Amino acid sequence: MSKLLLIDDDKELVSLLAEFLSLENLDIDCAYDGESGLQMALEGNYDLILLDVMMPRMTGFEMLKLLRQKSDMPVLMLTAKGDEIDKVLGLEMGADDYLAKPFSERELLARIRAILRRTQHHKLENPSKLSHLDIELFPGQQQAICQGLTIELTGTELLLLEKFLSQPGELFSKEELSEQVLGKKLQPFDRSIDMHLSNLRRKLPERLDGQTRVKNFRGRGYMWLESSEIKKG
Structure with missing residues (x-):
């Protein structure tokens, strides 16, 4: 219960x-x-x-x-x-x-x-690991490590990071992220995903190559960048 x-x-x-x-x-x-x-x-x-x-x-x-x-x-x-x-x-x-x-x-x-x-x-999940560039994520343990430092994230921020790290370089619409991460349909003027992502980006150290971690494709969604090159499309 x-x-x-x-x-x-x-x-x-x-x-x-x-x-x-x-x-x-x-x-x-x-x-x-x-x-x-x-x-x-x-x-x-x-x-x-x-x-x-x-x-x-x-x-x-x-x-x-x-x-x-x-x-x-x-x-x-x-x-x-x-x-x-x-x-x-x-x-x-x-x-x-x-x-x-x-x-x-x-x-x-x-x-x-x-x-x-x-x-x-x-x-309930068995501990597993997702790695991308300078980030290591252990979903089963609810733990994120970046550049050797443990990053304190909320449960929602961890889920959002897991979604991106499982498919870096893929473009996710806000509708997809709201349903798959927050468990609810995106409503007009709902900024929940934007705010959770903003919090996540603020907590993570700057990438060692100085590049941004996430690209906002206006009107289409967000992409976690694989490298210093921004994927087109």
Whole structure:
């Protein structure tokens, strides 16, 4: 049974969601502010955190920033409806996905299952290795090494890197990456893939040959470059 931590100061909403998710065979712990939520997150062994943005004592953003200093635990941010700034900021800070309030219970469950599916799939895999230029990736161990340094990546960033390293030089559309990495169809104006890729590029050291790692083909998608030569097509 997957174990989730739900952090939201709306006690009525928390009670309703906890009851619904428990009926879906999910083990739910609850917290009502960022401080106690952070403590529970760091002390517990959770498969996913559902984190509200606006809370007393410590906002969801403040908590996420502190959490990411010590853990890559998957986080689904619960944001205000239509607030693009909250969505972008959450992704920049390392959230795996976001869901705008108000949302349906079924939509929440679908997002939860998508994140659990892609993270738990890797936990069950036998350790294997992908190498490309100065990067070594061990998907089964959730570990990335670049130029001899261990790179701290979130689960989503690791999955995105694995996708690129498994087929360097191939062009992937944002639609493909959203469905195959995030487990959801790409929606209009959805910048999730862009933000996760931006975070990944920022965390990786510059290539030893000084070239960029990823090429953006406007309107077509992204390609992880094989060498200093940009593949045409």
